[in-house]
Amino acid sequence: AIAALVAPDETASDLFRTLRSSRGTGIACLDQHLPGGSLGPGQLVALHGETGCGKSVLLRNALAAYILPQSCGGHALPSVLIDAERTFDPAILARLLRARLMSSEDWRRQAAEEKLDVAEAVSECLARLLILSPSEPIDMLRQLRQLKKVLAANPTAGILAVDSMSAWQSLAAAFPRTVGPPLKECWRALARLQAEHCIAVVVTHRDPVATEGNAAIGGNLHLGLRRLVTASVNVAGHEGMDVDDGDDELCSKTVQFNEVFTLTAWAQA
Incomplete structure (x- = not known):
């Protein structure tokens, strides 16, 4: 398992930092x-699949x-989400956080002892x-460049997520x-942020094969993803399950994910 984490040009110090920071x-x-x-x-992990599969x-x-x-x-x-689709709903995340807090016996015990309020904990x-x-690729590239200062000021940041x-x-x-070109540069900027600031990057990526009318550009993005990511995971929702509707009851129970999703490693050519 440790060998899977070692890059060819890593030092022992780099490996120790990776092992300590892996979560x-x-x-x-x-x-x-x-x-x-x-x-x-x-x-830099890519979750890819068709629209509505649950990425x-x-x-x-x-x-x-x-x-x-x-x-x-x-x-x-500290964490960062780049909502490129502009579909992020903070209310859904808040309900998920509340459900996860209330399902934890340790947190409920701590809340009772310290008189913690769940609404304040969610906030x-x-x-x-x-x-x-x-709003557009150039805007995303500008924000990624500005993130360098943000991450430098917050060295404990754990994850940078992009949807999508x-x-x-x-x-x-x-x-x-x-x-x-700006889209390709966004991929490169993500890789640089990951390397320079020791942060995990997870992106969603719509399967270009399933996207109508854009085979050429889909292929370009496919090549960029294939070259830069360290792990690609194909996501497929089980038939009859609408997993992209923000169902907080479903999302609060990660134990159910094996019943709802089929995840497979995506072999890179």
């Missing part, structure tokens, strides 16, 4: 497809694991999450020469 997402069916069985600071649901739960307190199995770390979790909503790197596929198909 589970709290989603067993996802962790088992990650190098070493956990999400490490040297990883955003998985990403939301991974984010919750990072911003929840340690008393309920979380990591209590404290949400305060750990920085949300950026770029396919937000502008249609635009890129219509204007490949103007939109394609």
Whole structure:
């Protein structure tokens, strides 16, 4: 398992830092497809699949694991979400956080002893999450560059999530020469942030095979993803399950994910 975490040019110090900073997402069916069985600071992980398969649901739960307190199995770390799709609903995340807090016996015991309020605890979790909503690829690239200062000032930041790197596929198909290059540079910028600031990066990516009318640009993004990511996981919701509707009751029970999703490692050519 340790060997899976070692890059060819890593020193012993780099490896020690990676092992110390690697953390589970709290989603067993996802962790088992990650190098070493956990999400490490040297990883850029892509969750890919068709629209509505549940990529955003998985990403939301991974984010919750990072911003929840340690008393309920979380990591209590500053985190960043780039909402490129502009579909993020903080109310859904708040309900998920509340459900996870209330389902933890350790947190309920601590809350009773210290007279903690669940609403305040949820607010404290949400305060750990920085949300950026770029309007176009150039805007996202600008925000990624500005993130360098944010991450430098917050060296304990645990995860940088992007939903999704396919937000502008249609635009890129219509204007490949103007939109394609900034999108590729966004991939490179994510890889640089990951390497320079020792932060785990998780992105969702709509399967270009399942996207109509943009085979060319889909192929370009596919090549960029294949070259830069350390792990790619295919997400498929089980038939009859609408897993992308923000069902907080479903999302609060990660034990059910094995029943709802089929996750497989994506072999890279």
